[in-house]
Amino acid sequence: MNAAQIAPLAVVLPLLGAALAFVLIRHPNAQRRTGAITLTVTLAVEVVMLASAWANGAQAVNIGGWIPPFGITMVVDELSALMLVVSSAVSLAVLLYASGQGMADSDEEGPVSIFHPTYLILVAGVSNAFLTGDLFNLYVGFEMLLTASYVLMTLGGTSPRIRAGVTYVVVSVISSMLFLVSIAMIYAATGTINMADLAIKLGELDPSTQMTLHLMLLVAFGIKAAVFPLSFWLPDSYPTAPAPVTAVFAGLLTKVGVYALIRTETLLFPGDRLNTFLMVVAVLTMLVGILGAVAQIDIKRMLSFTLVSHIGYMVFGLAMSSVVGLGAAVYYVAHHITVQTSLFLVAGLIERRGGTTNMDRLGGLAKLSPMLAILFFVPAMNLAGIPPFSGFLGKIGLVQGGVDLGSPIAWVLVAGSMITSLLTLLALARVWNRVFWRRPEDAEHPDPVLVATKPDGSAVRTTRHVEERPHGRFTGRGIVQLLPMPMVWPTIGLVVMGVALTVFAGPLFELSDQAAREMLQRTPYIEAVLGEGAMQGVAP
């Protein structure tokens, strides 16, 4: 069976689910069920696509029956199928977490009923961006997910969220404009926007024109992927959004940018023209990001900086243009989506349990909630790259690629990635020591509730009088379930998925290396779209 035949379902199903969720806007329970069922079915469809792509390589479908390169094509290859499966699994977990949060809080703050339809549109946009084989449709996918993310970012319309939302919206719109202008220029230069067709025709252009188009795409995608120095917007805007929203943004949105960078570098503009440049950018992204993370006292902000920093690893793998490096980068993207999302979900649980994510106020959470401590510890060590976790395996792959390359800049990158890994460990160990390990009264500004709380949590409910003081300082922290199981289970699921990336690292590396090999060859992708023999007479 041709897996690409069912590829449009990955976009259509979430969109239909969004429409249904919108109709059911007054029935929160039905909305939750719609979202969960839609994403489960989508995930199942994508697993079938991954299995088929793994067995048969790249496959394409022409939407509406237009012959390529005239219509919109969707291409399923190893990279896009893997991205789809990981992103859908993660977004399903986050949706369940958000539903659990909504149930626990009985939907008291803000227009949460808009959350489910918007979230499903976001997922549809992400799937569209991963699947499309058409540059303008990639732009449409980006816009779908960005417009949905604007709404999610400013959910509830509080003052800090509006402030953060403005930065985010303006930066995203500018990057989209750059992308649109690049598309216009590429169309003017080649007369096509089909990516497989472009892969052939861009190579025939004048080198300086190629360079201009290449750089414009890199800048546009670099903003979306938060590559230094275009990453300034991310730590400013992500932490203020609700916890599940931040988690899904951190996991998916920057990775869509990275995916677009990978396609640009391998399919559209192959060769090593800008590799040194990308390597310099990668090492700066890693170091500047992680130095920012070490300086933060808010857990969510700290995690946002580590997110920026670890984008550098993916750019590093991409810049090597070798099977080892690119394969490790693909594996690293899958690892990072899972682990970064689970850390943000745990940060949301910490906020619920401790009332804040400010490290100066928190303390003693390991005693208060050992389960929360374990849920933080496992993905934290995973992100820092402690063996035997998947972060370690991904970094080993990248370092191996760098050593194989052996050029001075590659050695600088190997050293930079080691330093970044250690500093990540430092930043996360600070969280561990301060939030979980020390006594609550040792905090710089001890939280009276945490200090008064006994290990069984009994004092919490008696010291907070929410009913009498509706606008008191503990409003929203009072008689709520502190760690509702519907929120904990999806978090556990994601943490386990992060560990599973280690257990199944063998087949996954095989898959990502196969993806890297096909991307570097380019022939499978192009022939899947344009038919056999399309590459004849084209310089490799």
Added chain:
Amino acid sequence: MTVNLTLLLVMGVLFAVGVYLILERSLTRVMLGLMLITNGANLLLLSTGGPAGLAPIFGVGVPAEAYSDPLPQALILTSIVISFAVTAFMLAIIYRSWVLGRQDEVQDDIEDRRVANQPTFDAEDDAEIPAETTEFVPPDEAEETPATNRARTEREK
């Protein structure tokens, strides 16, 4: 390919004014700037289709070169719809910002200010650790423990 000079000039002006407006602090001007840049990009898309021709609807006996290029027009249509949605959203944000704070200016990030102003001394990392010389504390300096308390209350009886 021939290029229409008027379109090119208008495009340049739109981009220049748009960039100028985006650099303002007032959100309304930023939004206007984004709108102008979007329109500039749309004109660029339009000009990539080459000179104008017949409407791209199939007619018998009309040579292919006589038609306008339909693809840029389809792209512009999509891009107009998208920019319409984004503009509506920006207006909503500006209104919300006005309702909340009676202002539509871009605010400084509080956390950034805090990080910029924080002292280089960090109590956790840089404080001197008092050196312990002995495990055995003289009795008069010993802290009150339950045992000493009990001894004292018994004495008072």
